[in-house]
Amino acid sequence: MCSKIESETDIGKVDGDKVYTQNDDLQSGLAYIDVKEYDYDPIKLFKSWFEEAKGSDLVMPNAACLATASRDGQQVTARHLLLRKLDNDNGFIIMTDKRSKKCKHLAENPNVSMAFLWNYKKDGEIISRQVRIDGIAEELDKSDYIELYEDQPLYCKVRAHLCHQGKVIDNWNELKLKHDILYNNFVEEGKVLEMPDHFVAYKVHPKMIEFYGTTEYEIADRAMFLLQEDSSWLWKRIAA
Template identity: 45%
Template sequence: MENGKTIEPSGLAQIKFDGDSPFELFQSWRKDAINTDLVLPDALTFATCNGDGKVTARTVRLRRIEPDGFVIMTDRRSRKARDLAEVPSGAMVFLWCYVDDEGRTVNRQVRVEGEVLELQPEQYQDLYDAEPLFCKIRSHICQQGKALTGNEHKRHHDEVYGPCNNEGLELPMPPHFVAYKLVANIMDFYYAYDELIGDRLLFVLDPDTKKWKYNHVYA
């Protein structure tokens, strides 16, 4: 208190990075997020756009990080797959908010933009194989966006689950199961904690040299 007035804290958060690739920074931030009690550190918001310019977004899970991009899995019959068939570009937003070891309330965001490629089944068969049974069943019975009664859905579930449970049947990867890779050409990192003003590091991939350039742009 000074002259009866509360002194409010303020300051600047700073992203320290001296590497070459934003993927190094992404991996380091993701590791920090995994080491907290965040329930789904690999959940991200994925935005797409259709040919009429109508934009939408939904949550999906990150399935794999490749040297040039981020892999997600979905259903070929979904709205996002239809959007990507019309406009093969997307944006991803990762949000990691948590209290770190030193008691600081950390806010980190990574925004990624780029072209979205459909992968070949042999490139994501391992991802399907690694899924737990309920996820494999979900991929067989859920037609994302199709209206259905609860009874129909339950009957379909039990028809698929029964042979898995009773006879140990393996569920093959269904043909509508698909994976996409967003090949990053922009990666924007935001970092703030407690009352500090956020810092941003904006990486842009040079299309000619294929090297990343970056600058602090501040929040």
């Protein structure tokens, strides 16, 4: 139940689009996403928000939730992974194990949905932003992402050789022994951990990008962009 305001003096003063009071419960405002500032281009807007998130205190601003589905839609699965690169042609590149459930889904049904969530403080104000992306996942040629593999930290390369993603582990100690052998081969013997055949990358080509933005006491604004047949974007402002 909403609290009743006893008098006009309880409301406080209005400054721009926000209402300020001594009581946090009585503050409200309306957020505004200025799409014109980004030339009505959702990729420019994403890059701006992403760069700001990377400059905040967030640990992994490139983390995204990826949802996939089987061909018949009976199995829908979501998991978090990392955005590895935003390609020059506006594709969102991710990497994974080709033996995983997500890759089985992608082979049957390339339609995916991604979501980024960023909550952080800027100049003492809480910023809350979400970006949703619906699109088609395309498996890339190895030559397109080998550099991304090479740039991975050591533990990621060890994992790529060690782990069969999603497979049941019968003996943790045996897995640990294999890990230590791989690690020692690299550190002590200088053996190179080449990119394994099951290491794969996908590019998500967006068909829809939706932005949700607000601050601590504001009602969120949302801007949805839909890709047209001529590769232009049609945008609409939608209610929170």
